[in-house]
Amino acid sequence: xxxxxxxxxxxxxxxxxxxxxxxxxxxxxxxxxxxxxxxxxxxxxxxxxxxxxxxxxxxxxxxxxxxxxxxxxxxxxxxxxxxxxxxxxxxxxxxxxxxxxxxxxxxxxxxxxxxxxxxxxxxxxxxxxxxxxxxxxxxxxxxxxxxxxxxxxxx
Amino acid sequence: xxxxxxxxxxxxxxxxxxxxxxxxxxxxxxxxxxxxxxxxxxxxxxxxxxxxxxxxxxxxxxxxxxxxxxxxxxxxxxxxxxxxxxxxxxxxxxxxxxxxxxxxxxxxxxxxxxxxxxxxxxxxxxxxxxxxxxxxxxxxxxxxxxxxxxxxxxx
DNA sequence: GTCGCGATTGAGAATCAGTCTCAACCGCCT
DNA sequence: AGGCGGTTGAGACTGATTCTCAATCGCGAC
Numbered sequence: 001x002x003x004x005x006x007x008x009x010x011x012x013x014x015x016x017x018x019x020x021x022x023x024x025x026x027x028x029x030x031x032x033x034x035x036x037x038x039x040x041x042x043x044x045x046x047x048x049x050x051x052x053x054x055x056x057x058x059x060x061x062x063x064x065x066x067x068x069x070x071x072x073x074x075x076x077x078x079x080x081x082x083x084x085x086x087x088x089x090x091x092x093x094x095x096x097x098x099x100x101x102x103x104x105x106x107x108x109x110x111x112x113x114x115x116x117x118x119x120x121x122x123x124x125x126x127x128x129x130x131x132x133x134x135x136x137x138x139x140x141x142x143x144x145x146x147x148x149x150x151x152x153x154x155x
Numbered sequence: 156x157x158x159x160x161x162x163x164x165x166x167x168x169x170x171x172x173x174x175x176x177x178x179x180x181x182x183x184x185x186x187x188x189x190x191x192x193x194x195x196x197x198x199x200x201x202x203x204x205x206x207x208x209x210x211x212x213x214x215x216x217x218x219x220x221x222x223x224x225x226x227x228x229x230x231x232x233x234x235x236x237x238x239x240x241x242x243x244x245x246x247x248x249x250x251x252x253x254x255x256x257x258x259x260x261x262x263x264x265x266x267x268x269x270x271x272x273x274x275x276x277x278x279x280x281x282x283x284x285x286x287x288x289x290x291x292x293x294x295x296x297x298x299x300x301x302x303x304x305x306x307x308x309x310x
Numbered sequence: 311g312t313c314g315c316g317a318t319t320g321a322g323a324a325t326c327a328g329t330c331t332c333a334a335c336c337g338c339c340t
Numbered sequence: 341a342g343g344c345g346g347t348t349g350a351g352a353c354t355g356a357t358t359c360t361c362a363a364t365c366g367c368g369a370c
Contacts, residue, residue: 014317015317015318016316016317016318016365016366016367017366018317018318018319018365018366019365019366020318020319021318037356037357038356050320051319051320052319052320052321052322053320053321053356053357054319054320054321054322054357054358054359055318055319055320057356057357057358058318058319058358061358064232064233065232067231070231070232070233071228071232071233072228072233073226073227073228073233073236073285076222076225076282076283076285077219077220077225077226078219078225078226078227078228078236081228081233095273095274095277095279097279098282104277104279106273106277108269108273110269111269111273114263114265114266114269115286115288118250118261118263118266118288119250119288119290122250122259122261122292123292123293124250124252124259124288124290124291124292124293125290125291125296126288126289126290127231127253127289127290127291128231128288128289129286129287129288129289130228130231130285130286130287130289131270131284131285131286131287132284132285132286133270133273133274133279133281133283133284134281134282134283134284134285135274135279135280135281135282136279136280136282137277137278137279138278138279141280169346170346170347171336171337171338171345171346171347172337173336173337173346173347173348174336174337175347175348176347192327192328193327205349206348206349207348207349207350207351208327208328208329208349208350209328209329209330209348209349209350209351210347210348210349212327212328212329213329213347213348216329
């Protein structure tokens with residue numbers, strides 16, 4: 001996804017490309033996969049780009065509306081929500097480590113197929129989906145098994 | 156899921172079964188599948204059960220921690236979050252109508268299998284997952300196709 | 311190049327969901 | 341019945357997000 005795409009979107013919807021929108025979007029592209037609003041705010045501030053909170057939220061709102069961004073729940077109890085830059089059309093899913101919060105994005109045709117199938121069974125016309133798999137990453141598995149060696153019962 | 160189960164959980168964790176907790180949990184059982192905090196608050200108030208906001212949130216927090224409840228994002232842009240009563244162990248998924256917000260819960264072994272497989276491919280040890288399929292329910296499909304008959308191009 | 315209009319912005323106020331505080335209260339064990 | 345510690349309620353508090361509105365900017369028209 002590029003600046004061009006963003007500009008196209010703005011134009012299509014009779015919106016203006018402003019300095020602020022450009023900077024916010026550039027920063028999102030740099031952040032790649034996923035980020036939270038605080039990080040974005042903080043990084044822009046670090047670069048002396050004094051864009052107001054309101055503008056950042058407004059821009060994120062735009063991106064969400066046009067599907068250039070989506071929100072994702074990154075813990076089973078719904079605690080944290082990150083924004084997740086999302087290449088158009090592609091419903092990318094996340095593999096989230098429940099311990100360290102590491103997120104791996106992936107894109108499996110099988111998931112889309114399954115969703116379409118399930119929706120079809122209920123007479124629904126599928127549009128998109130959102131799958132988060134909560135699991136322990138290799139590093140955290142090691143850490144955990146070590147700890148369990150010491151105290152074998154749960155704390 | 157029943158009151159018994161809840162009592163077991165409380166006991167296991169050295170927590171007391173109070174009038175308030177019982178009433179909140181009863182109401183959640185009545186609400187079945189999914190609900191939001193406002194609905195719960197409102198319904199309890201309707202019944203003259205003047206349970207404070209704080210207590211309700213505290214109880215929900217408990218249920219979340221012990222996995223008797225989970226949070227679910229019910230729109231692609233992450234707008235609404237519902238609590239979703241969740242029978243133990245079973246990771247149930249949702250089919251959500253993007254138009255009217257109707258939610259259908261389902262439970263497909265194939266989804267779990269796929270998640271386990273994907274996690275495995277990345278060396279992750281799967282624990283749970285959360286899948287929401289966003290689609291148009293039959294009723295809303297009809298409504299939409301009618302509208303499109305009148306104005307065939309996008310608004 | 312510059313004019314003008316409507317869209318956009320910034321600063322801070324407002325809102326709102328959720329959390330915290332702490333004294334009063336209650337469940338449960340003895 | 342008595343007492344301890346967990347639980348509750350009311351409302352203050354917090355922090356994220358949205359709103360307000362005057363000042364500013366982007367961009368098409370001239």
